[in-house]
Amino acid sequence: MELFKISFIGAGNVATQLALQFSKSKTIKIEEIYSQKIENAIQLVSKIGQGKAMDSLDLSDSLATFIVIAVKDDALKSVISNLKINPKTIVFHTSGSQPLEILEELTQNIGVFYPLQTFSKEKEIDFSSLNICIEAKDIKIKKNLSELCKIIKAKEVFIDSNQRKYLHIAAVFSCNFVNHLWALSDEYLSDKNLSFDLLKPLLEETLEKAFLISPKNAQTGPAKRNDTEIINKHLNLLNENPNLHRIYQMLTESILKFK
Numbered sequence: 001m002e003l004f005k006i007s008f009i010g011a012g013n014v015a016t017q018l019a020l021q022f023s024k025s026k027t028i029k030i031e032e033i034y035s036q037k038i039e040n041a042i043q044l045v046s047k048i049g050q051g052k053a054m055d056s057l058d059l060s061d062s063l064a065t066f067i068v069i070a071v072k073d074d075a076l077k078s079v080i081s082n083l084k085i086n087p088k089t090i091v092f093h094t095s096g097s098q099p100l101e102i103l104e105e106l107t108q109n110i111g112v113f114y115p116l117q118t119f120s121k122e123k124e125i126d127f128s129s130l131n132i133c134i135e136a137k138d139i140k141i142k143k144n145l146s147e148l149c150k151i152i153k154a155k156e157v158f159i160d161s162n163q164r165k166y167l168h169i170a171a172v173f174s175c176n177f178v179n180h181l182w183a184l185s186d187e188y189l190s191d192k193n194l195s196f197d198l199l200k201p202l203l204e205e206t207l208e209k210a211f212l213i214s215p216k217n218a219q220t221g222p223a224k225r226n227d228t229e230i231i232n233k234h235l236n237l238l239n240e241n242p243n244l245h246r247i248y249q250m251l252t253e254s255i256l257k258f259k
Contacts, residue, residue, distance in 0.1 A: 007064035011035035013119035015070035023048040096168030099161035111136035223255035
């Protein structure tokens with residue numbers, strides 16, 4: 001099997017988890033890891049046991065088959081503008097919201113490799129249950145990205161830039177916003193000397209039911225029942241916390257209007 005040589009631009013959450021997975025394969029070699037803060041690149045190189053830490057975006061002499069740009073969306077344009085590569089190198093980004101075409105000023109050998117998951121440096125991910133959204137105009141590059149999915153045992157999903165931007169919005173609603181509500185619940189319970197762990201069975205059942213019968217059909221609670229007495233009691237209790245009061249009221253109104 002062909003040996004893929006990969007370099008990473010970025011050493012954050014996504015880059016860390018992808019590098020960890022790729023480094024486990026005998027068919028992949030990590031060449032370089034770039035970070036603006038060299039200590040972050042050094043840390044990741046040490047973690048995976050291969051590669052060269054860099055704080056320069058000049059990769060024109062790199063032997064990498066692929067360069068993976070895994071940086072924050074607001075840093076992507078700047079990185080692309082300053083990155084120097086061998087024109088034959090295949091470059092792909094991991095962004096959910098940025099189009100494929102953003103890479104065209106670098107080369108025509110471009111793709112998208114967007115893992116639809118929430119990542120942290122500390123928690124390793126089971127890639128066998130992960131969807132990776134692939135996009136490339138070139139059939140050969142698409143096959144290469146597909147092969148990378150197989151190597152890390154992830155599921156490939158072919159989605160274009162237009163579809164991906166909508167998927168990313170849905171991911172923000174269903175993951176980031178929901179997690180923020182969990183954080184608010186955790187803080188609220190802590191203030192009342194109660195444990196967030198008490199909610200674990202409820203959260204697990206809610207998620208399981210959403211996939212089983214759809215989120216719309218799984219909806220329960222005071223707003224779904226239009227139980228104004230309970231809603232008003234909750235709002236009165238939340239008068240001490242204006243932020244939670246506002247969020248409770250806004251989400252209640254959204255559920256009431258949802259058909």
